[in-house]
Amino acid sequence: MENISKIWLGPLPADSPYVKPFRMYYVQNGVEKNWDLLKVHDSVAIVLYNTTRQKLVLVRQFRPAVYHGHVTSTENGTFDVDLQSYPPAIGVTLELCAGIVDKAKSWTEIAREEVLEECGYDVPVSRIEEVMVYRSGVGSSGAKQAMYYCEVTDADKVNSGGGVDDEIIEVVELSLDEVRAMVRQGAVNNSPPSCLMGLMWFLANKAPAST
Amino acid sequence: MENISKIWLGPLPADSPYVKPFRMYYVQNGVEKNWDLLKVHDSVAIVLYNTTRQKLVLVRQFRPAVYHGHVTSTENGTFDVDLQSYPPAIGVTLELCAGIVDKAKSWTEIAREEVLEECGYDVPVSRIEEVMVYRSGVGSSGAKQAMYYCEVTDADKVNSGGGVDDEIIEVVELSLDEVRAMVRQGAVNNSPPSCLMGLMWFLANKAPAST
Numbered sequence: 001m002e003n004i005s006k007i008w009l010g011p012l013p014a015d016s017p018y019v020k021p022f023r024m025y026y027v028q029n030g031v032e033k034n035w036d037l038l039k040v041h042d043s044v045a046i047v048l049y050n051t052t053r054q055k056l057v058l059v060r061q062f063r064p065a066v067y068h069g070h071v072t073s074t075e076n077g078t079f080d081v082d083l084q085s086y087p088p089a090i091g092v093t094l095e096l097c098a099g100i101v102d103k104a105k106s107w108t109e110i111a112r113e114e115v116l117e118e119c120g121y122d123v124p125v126s127r128i129e130e131v132m133v134y135r136s137g138v139g140s141s142g143a144k145q146a147m148y149y150c151e152v153t154d155a156d157k158v159n160s161g162g163g164v165d166d167e168i169i170e171v172v173e174l175s176l177d178e179v180r181a182m183v184r185q186g187a188v189n190n191s192p193p194s195c196l197m198g199l200m201w202f203l204a205n206k207a208p209a210s211t
Numbered sequence: 212m213e214n215i216s217k218i219w220l221g222p223l224p225a226d227s228p229y230v231k232p233f234r235m236y237y238v239q240n241g242v243e244k245n246w247d248l249l250k251v252h253d254s255v256a257i258v259l260y261n262t263t264r265q266k267l268v269l270v271r272q273f274r275p276a277v278y279h280g281h282v283t284s285t286e287n288g289t290f291d292v293d294l295q296s297y298p299p300a301i302g303v304t305l306e307l308c309a310g311i312v313d314k315a316k317s318w319t320e321i322a323r324e325e326v327l328e329e330c331g332y333d334v335p336v337s338r339i340e341e342v343m344v345y346r347s348g349v350g351s352s353g354a355k356q357a358m359y360y361c362e363v364t365d366a367d368k369v370n371s372g373g374g375v376d377d378e379i380i381e382v383v384e385l386s387l388d389e390v391r392a393m394v395r396q397g398a399v400n401n402s403p404p405s406c407l408m409g410l411m412w413f414l415a416n417k418a419p420a421s422t
Binding site: 145 | 214215216217218219220221222223224227229230232233234235236237238239240241242244246247248249250251252254273274275276277278279280281283299302304306311343345346347348349350351352353354355356377379394396401402403404405407408411412415
């Protein structure tokens with residue numbers, strides 16, 4: 001995963017399909033204001049619980065945006081990154097199985113595909129339950145994310161997961177005690193708030209009473 | 212708050228102090244990849260509980276990025292927004308008291324200032340407790356956010372809050388039952404996952420046992 005040999009930064013091309021920046025102008029109570037923001041893809045995230053093993057199934061991966069956030073706490077502009085000073089491991093996250101909505105399919109179907117591609121469980125959409133829908137990034141992007149819950153068993157496992165194409169994703173199983181420790185600590189593993197929120201929701205609503 | 216008379220979109224100026232987009236290139240397992248991302252400010256958010264009134268104190272405001280997210284589910288590019296089709300109210304969020312880290316002050320001091328400016332409570336930094344630190348937006352920006360907890364009383368209230376300069380922020384008090392309902396519903400009020408996570412954390416760790 002962290003076998004990364006070179007990292008460098010360049011300007012955003014004007015035709016990026018993933019990040020489209022804008023300045024929004026508006027007049028509020030007669031005063032003209034503006035706000036810089038960007039359009040990113042909407043997304044799905046899935047709280048995945050293996051009832052056979054009583055484990056939450058999460059994914060671990062190198063996230064360029066998180067790595068960049070660490071690096072640019074002290075550096076600015078476009079440059080070659082010194083991998084000695086900034087080891088790639090600082091950009092690895094532990095998060096929910098997730099994916100962007102960039103296909104003409106239902107959101108639940110996209111969630112089903114991510115569960116299969118990233119984690120290797122083949123389940124019908126009827127077993128994927130919507131938990132909540134929210135806007136993430138109120139400050140810079142108001143992209144929509146839908147969170148789902150899905151229970152799987154060992155019998156649903158059809159491959160080892162890990163993503164498609166060039167994706168390098170590691171499947172990680174956490175016991176309920178490990179999840180409880182994780183939401184208490186919060187800061188570890190670069191986990192985003194949506195992941196921690198999903199785990200807290202699971203503990204409050206779905207976790208077996210005693211384990 | 213929703214007294215907004217005109218909204219339009221333009222390109223992001225190259226010198227935006229708030230949003231700096233990049234393309235990051237990297238070589239993972241010998242394969243060159245890239246990822247589009249942006250640098251945004253780190254931030255603080257505060258779970259604020261008024262023990263006199265037994266109310267959580269949140270803020271309500273028009274968020275351009277959230278409004279833009281709603282509009283661009285169906286529209287693209289730069290244009291004048293039709294306020295009949297997209298009433299400004301769809302961009303109003305209910306969220307934790309929060310602010311960006313753009314001053315040479317300690318994060319706790321910035322949190323203290325936001326509590327005063329947005330919500331009108333004057334408390335010393337010694338009463339602001341760190342809850343957790345995390346990266347938000349793992350997909351497009353890995354900005355750091357620190358979440359704090361602060362208990363206040365009516366005696367700490369020195370003004371009505373509402374923000375500084377041109378900010379238009381409404382202070383909203385929620386009972387514990389209202390907060391419990393909010394985290395169950397999730398999707399309402401455009402609340403971001405960090406807010407819902409903070410409220411879940413409060414309910415699990417700080418809320419009085421019975422109310």
